[in-house]
Amino acid sequence: MKFECTINGARLDCVVTSDRDITGPVFCTSGMTRMTVVHGCKMVTQTGSYIEVQLPDLKAGAPYAFSLGYDGFEPANRAWMPLGPYLRTNDGEVIQLPALPSGFHPAPETPTKAFSGLKLIPQPTSWSPTGQRVLINGYTCENDAMRSVAALAQRQNHGAFLRPDGHRVIIETGDLPLDAYTLVISPDDITLTAASTGGWFYGAITLLMLLRTHDGDIPCGTLTDTPRFTWRGQHLDCARHFYKPETIHDLLDLMALLKLNRFHWHFADDEAFRLQVECLPQLWQQTEMRGEGHLIPAIFSGASDSGGSYSKDDARAVIAHAKALNIEVMPEIEVPAHALALAKVYPDTRDPDDIGSERSVQGYTANVVNPAMPKTWDILEALATEVGALFPFGLLHLGCDELPADTWMGSPLAKALIAKEGLETTQDLQGWTMSRLAQTVVKNGQRPAAWEEAANGKNGGIGHNAILFSWTGAGPGFAAARAGYDVVMTPAQHVYLDMAHTNDIDDWGGNWAGTVSLSDTIAWDVIPPDEPELAKHIIGVQGTFWSEFTTQDVQLWPMLVPRILGVASKGWQSHDITSADLHSLATDFACVWHA
Numbered sequence: 309m310k311f312e313c314t315i316n317g318a319r320l321d322c323v324v325t326s327d328r329d330i331t332g333p334v335f336c337t338s339g340m341t342r343m344t345v346v347h348g349c350k351m352v353t354q355t356g357s358y359i360e361v362q363l364p365d366l367k368a369g370a371p372y373a374f375s376l377g378y379d380g381f382e383p384a385n386r387a388w389m390p391l392g393p394y395l396r397t398n399d400g401e402v403i404q405l406p407a408l409p410s411g412f413h414p415a416p417e418t419p420t421k422a423f424s425g426l427k428l429i430p431q432p433t434s435w436s437p438t439g440q441r442v443l444i445n446g447y448t449c450e451n452d453a454m455r456s457v458a459a460l461a462q463r464q465n466h467g468a469f470l471r472p473d474g475h476r477v478i479i480e481t482g483d484l485p486l487d488a489y490t491l492v493i494s495p496d497d498i499t500l501t502a503a504s505t506g507g508w509f510y511g512a513i514t515l516l517m518l519l520r521t522h523d524g525d526i527p528c529g530t531l532t533d534t535p536r537f538t539w540r541g542q543h544l545d546c547a548r549h550f551y552k553p554e555t556i557h558d559l560l561d562l563m564a565l566l567k568l569n570r571f572h573w574h575f576a577d578d579e580a581f582r583l584q585v586e587c588l589p590q591l592w593q594q595t596e597m598r599g600e601g602h603l604i605p606a607i608f609s610g611a612s613d614s615g616g617s618y619s620k621d622d623a624r625a626v627i628a629h630a631k632a633l634n635i636e637v638m639p640e641i642e643v644p645a646h647a648l649a650l651a652k653v654y655p656d657t658r659d660p661d662d663i664g665s666e667r668s669v670q671g672y673t674a675n676v677v678n679p680a681m682p683k684t685w686d687i688l689e690a691l692a693t694e695v696g697a698l699f700p701f702g703l704l705h706l707g708c709d710e711l712p713a714d715t716w717m718g719s720p721l722a723k724a725l726i727a728k729e730g731l732e733t734t735q736d737l738q739g740w741t742m743s744r745l746a747q748t749v750v751k752n753g754q755r756p757a758a759w760e761e762a763a764n765g766k767n768g769g770i771g772h773n774a775i776l777f778s779w780t781g782a783g784p785g786f787a788a789a790r791a792g793y794d795v796v797m798t799p800a801q802h803v804y805l806d807m808a809h810t811n812d813i814d815d816w817g818g819n820w821a822g823t824v825s826l827s828d829t830i831a832w833d834v835i836p837p838d839e840p841e842l843a844k845h846i847i848g849v850q851g852t853f854w855s856e857f858t859t860q861d862v863q864l865w866p867m868l869v870p871r872i873l874g875v876a877s878k879g880w881q882s883h884d885i886t887s888a889d890l891h892s893l894a895t896d897f898a899c900v901w902h903a
């Protein structure tokens with residue numbers, strides 16, 4: 309079987325060449341978002357970005373050409389080409405078509421000049437070199453944080469960080485801020501001072517990085533280092549694509565090398581719910597696998613069974629691995645929208661008399677649970693309680709992004725609830741819903757979190773001391789901070805690492821928020837310069853990675869690296885880094901982590 313596709317302006321021109329005669333073939337595929345029929349085929353059905361179209365009978369060896377397009381978008385690069393394409397014959401046989409190449413990423417720009425300072429990213433708060441140097445092949449130290457970095461070094465093939473003949477590291481306790489440390493590097497020994505484990509850990513990370521980036525020939529001097537923000541995060545969408553637990557462990561290692569300390573684990577979305585909760589076993593059992601014959605069709609997956617779920621032991625292992633790296637894990641349950649999987653398994657979460665025709669940005673209908681249905685609350689409260697209890701960090705992200713316009717307005721039960729509660733709009737009911745769910749989280753002794761939209765509604769939104777994540781830009785985060793919410797900044801235009809690096813048609817990635825180059829990751833203000841008082845509510849920075857077009861774990865790394873270096877710089881450094889220095893340090897970082 310042969311399958312080819314070229315992007316021609318607004319069209320995806322496809323050619324399938326069968327190696328045998330096929331009667332009544334249906335072509336099935338996913339795209340970046342909702343697709344349209346342009347020519348040579350007839351719509352059969354579609355769910356979100358998944359589409360099935362009827363082709364005429366195929367003759368062995370005779371190429372057949374047809375065209376698809378996108379609803380209101382032009383395909384920008386290879387990530388927009390058919391994903392997981394297959395044919396279904398009229399007697400139900402499934403024929404997988406060859407996957408299309410996933411595209412290139414631009415080689416990092418060659419820096420115009422080598423960085424002259426300490427080759428460390430993020431850059432330290434201060435560095436005073438003595439001018440001496442010392443040759444080091446490893447370190448000697450009896451300290452748990454140093455041992456944790458030694459284990460990381462072993463896992464990531466950096467050799468022996470701790471060794472009996474290594475340079476001596478003396479651990480001291482000092483009155484420093486959380487996660488801050490100082491290092492005094494001399495030809496005789498090194499003194500690492502911090503208030504507690506976090507600071508010693510980051511001092512040890514710095515020692516590992518210097519060993520690699522300076523190739524064992526380390527400059528002597530005094531380094532002081534204090535993080536700017538308490539929240540330095542990275543998000544991973546494990547719902548659209550199931551990442552093996554080993555890949556998540558690798559991501560945690562990468563984060564630790566960059567002094568990132570919050571992992572936002574997004575395992576629930578329209579296409580799957582992937583945590584093995586006991587309160588709702590059918591939820592993950594019926595949605596962990598997608599493909600032909602499954603409850604959720606082959607959205608982003610291809611015909612063959614694809615997916616998986618995380619056992620509670622998998623989650624505990626992720627939490628323990630993270631803890632050893634000074635990283636806390638925040639799970640997300642993602643409601644009331646982006647909840648097709650939940651609503652399909654539990655249809656009683658929707659009003660049967662709802663006549664609304666609202667559609668999500670991703671093209672889904674009926675992907676929102678209804679707060680006027682008692683079953684919705686049974687499910688949401690059980691989920692919030694069980695998921696929250698598994699994660700000792702004590703922060704539960706509830707979701708609340710991208711509720712389709714006019715949701716619930718066709719539901720008589722939701723309209724009655726709106727009237728009873730003195731509300732008016734969809735946004736008001738969303739705010740009321742989030743606030744009620746947040747109350748459960750607080751009752752459970754935890755703190756709620758949500759995407760920026762949770763601030764909306766005439767009741768003031770979610771409230772309950774929630775942390776909000778500003779994603780459509782920085783503006784909504786500033787507004788939420790003014791309203792008294794603590795905020796994490798994750799503006800798509802700068803730190804959505806699933807966006808393509810460039811505009812090149814051969815590149816790969818989303819582009820709805822524009823392209824995101826390494827330089828873009830640092831070209832923004834986390835705190836508005838003319839409103840420094842917002843600093844008390846802006847608690848940090850987070851990179852985001854959505855996985856719609858990711859079908860293999862390895863595709864993650866060239867999307868994250870090097871751009872995650874910009875995220876880490878924004879989260880850690882109090883002083884700006886120039887784009888030229890960032891590019892230069894990204895080149896040095898290649899010996900620490902190969903994308």
Ligand code: ACM
Nearest residue numbers: 709710759779800
């Ligand atoms: C989002 O990107 N929808 C949070």
